[in-house]
Amino acid sequence: MGDSLDSVPFNPFDHRWRETLNGGAGLFALAVAIVFAFIIIIVFIIRIIQLPRLRQQIINDFNDGMVDNTRSVPTRILKVIIFLLLTAGLVGVLYFNISKMIHDSPKISVTLIKNDMAPSMLFCNGGSNTTRLNYTSGRYYPIFNDNSDNPESFSIDLTVIKGEYGVCQFLDGTNFLKPINASRGYYELGFTGDIPGIIVFIGDNNTNMDWTLPIPQGNLLSDVGVQVLDGNGGVIQYTETRHTALNDTVDRSFQISVIQGPTAAADNETIISVSIIEPRMVINQVEDPSLTLADLFSNVGGYLGILGIFGFLFGSSKMDPFGFVARFVFIKQDRTKLLKELGKMKGDSNVELSTWEKEEKEVDIDTKTSNLSNQAEFKNLLTKYYVETDYYEHAVKTPENVYINKV
Template sequence: MDYKLYETLNRLPGIFAIAATMFFGIIIIVIFIVRIFQFPHLRQKYWQHDNTQSIPTRILKTIIFLLLAAGLIGVISYNVYKMKNDPPKFLVAVERSKEPPSILICQSDDITFNTVRYYNSFNSFVNYPKQNFDLSGDFKLFQRESDGNCTFFNSTMTMDNPGGFYLLGFRKVLLELFNGMSGSASIISVYIGDTNNEMNWNLPMPQGNKFSDVGFLLASSSGIFQYTETWHKALNGINYRGFQITSIGNFLFDLVSVDDNPMQSSTWIGLIAPTNVIAQVENPSLTLADLLSNVGGYLSIWAIFGFLFGVKKANPFGFVSDFIFINQDKAKLRKELDKMKNDRSSKLSNLEKGEEDNAIETNSLSNQSIELRNLLAKYYVDMDFYEHAVKTPDV
């Protein structure tokens, strides 16, 4: 699945919810179709019921229903369009650095790259200059079209301790050291960039994706620099890294303690790596949860429809009794009705049967009960399952 679609659907929970809803909906539709063809009383219930409202009320009701239905379709279509076409939303977070960048080092012909030392932090470099990791073996020769005197460090390792300090050592060529030649200043170019395959290090100014800025420094003498790193986490699941380099100043002490041979390296470039990075995270403009929330908010408007035209009759039995567990719920209903009859008979046996006034009053109440029942059945309570269960002994 496309990672953008995966994020838009709220990842695994959203996909599971869609699958479960579709499965449940298909089952309900199949059961409904089968039972409609199986039982005539259900067809009468859904297609041949009488309407107690006047013609003007029914016309207005139909018009408002169509308007609300059109609005619902419009809301769903608009939100689906936003999910598909709107640009992503951005969130900014601060995260821990995880891996070193790729580093390309190029220098003029009168100076050569000599060594790379790595410290867990700049403080470690200041306090314990000889306690370092030699990364010289990880820097390989790199041939560029514009400059062949380059060395490349393509980092794919993960740092246990984010941040750190890189110390790059360079030395003059022997010809200039012994003869005291005064030529042009030695130039050192350092490029810091992402490690993904979209980087093009062969260009005079290396570049990558539009989110992968390359940090660049140009030095002619020793100095300390600090680079900042930013992440752009795209919806396609790729993390693009951008870099910028700023100058901090020069070394305030002799670097002889770093190297036992002071003549081995004459120029030092220090790079302070950040511990934390600023991450710009892309999020879908509208997710599945947002769409359901918006649709649910619109459906609340349908309360106006019930306010204007009333609601349907209550159905105390529901879809399961009507379509699935028909025999089981029918048996339970008859059992409850028999229980009610027995309770009523026991109460009547305790009454004085010889009193004529009571008999007349009972008949009157019985007639009122029948009228009330008919009224409730016609306007308020869905009695379809009750009638079907009482009148039909078998399914």
């Protein structure tokens, strides 16, 4: 995580990018899509090389789409302009979304979770750094208000750290395992020493924490709570905020407030008693990707829906019921199936083609098509399977057509 929330270089095995690409399912879907697109491109190139007829067909389709001599010059110019604008918009949407996915800082969601982690604590001399602060005893009570339900407490072991304040006593929270049901307990610790007071630090013992500084400091999201207790100690309470990064690392920040001041000490001895109350719940700030792969597909798909406007303005191309697979992959198999289905049409009452031979044998489509002498019957065939003729009927039969021809 470091000291910044900025993005990191792309690494598909990094947890951040696994989250951005929607985890294992997203990575699998992306891999399948890439493989599928690669296969389609390879098959297309092979078939174009093998079959000159397909090359010519693609050239003709491209020319028809670009030239489109069936439209007027103003319509063709407007069509090209809008097509270029839509294409530029699609490129812009892709660039914006991919750039956001790579460079934008993560989004933050906030939840409340049980306090299931102990903090690390440092207790130092509040006066001269030459006076040693001695630890006498300490215990942790899992339940704050009622010890009768949980009479068993846990002893606390402290270690020595030497720093700016001399010899300090340290509780490593990473080595102190709280019971599962201990969402709010408290710590009671006792110290001795001829000192005017004690400084209490509460923080997270992560790898970046330096406990030897005057004010211990970790990384950007690991603030340390500080409280000075005069005289004979007192009761303090801390609050905690956690930050869960995209790489699943957790940073913890603490704030301390005093609940009760120091109590009277015994004669001829300085006794320092410190009680620390922990919160039941903590605020957890969770990083989420600014944009995921699913969001990217959704945004691009939503923009592609605008292409419906293009079809609304200029109409769609001629209907083509035979896609890539029929044209480039299973060429012979789909051709055989088509001829078989057309052979069954002679029994279809919706398309009465009187010139079909009434013999019970396989129909040769090339021969039969050439024998279609009746224009109305051939129109029925096209209307049933290939084209929509509503606009044609309107254009050639309505009275407005006479006025258009005169103009």
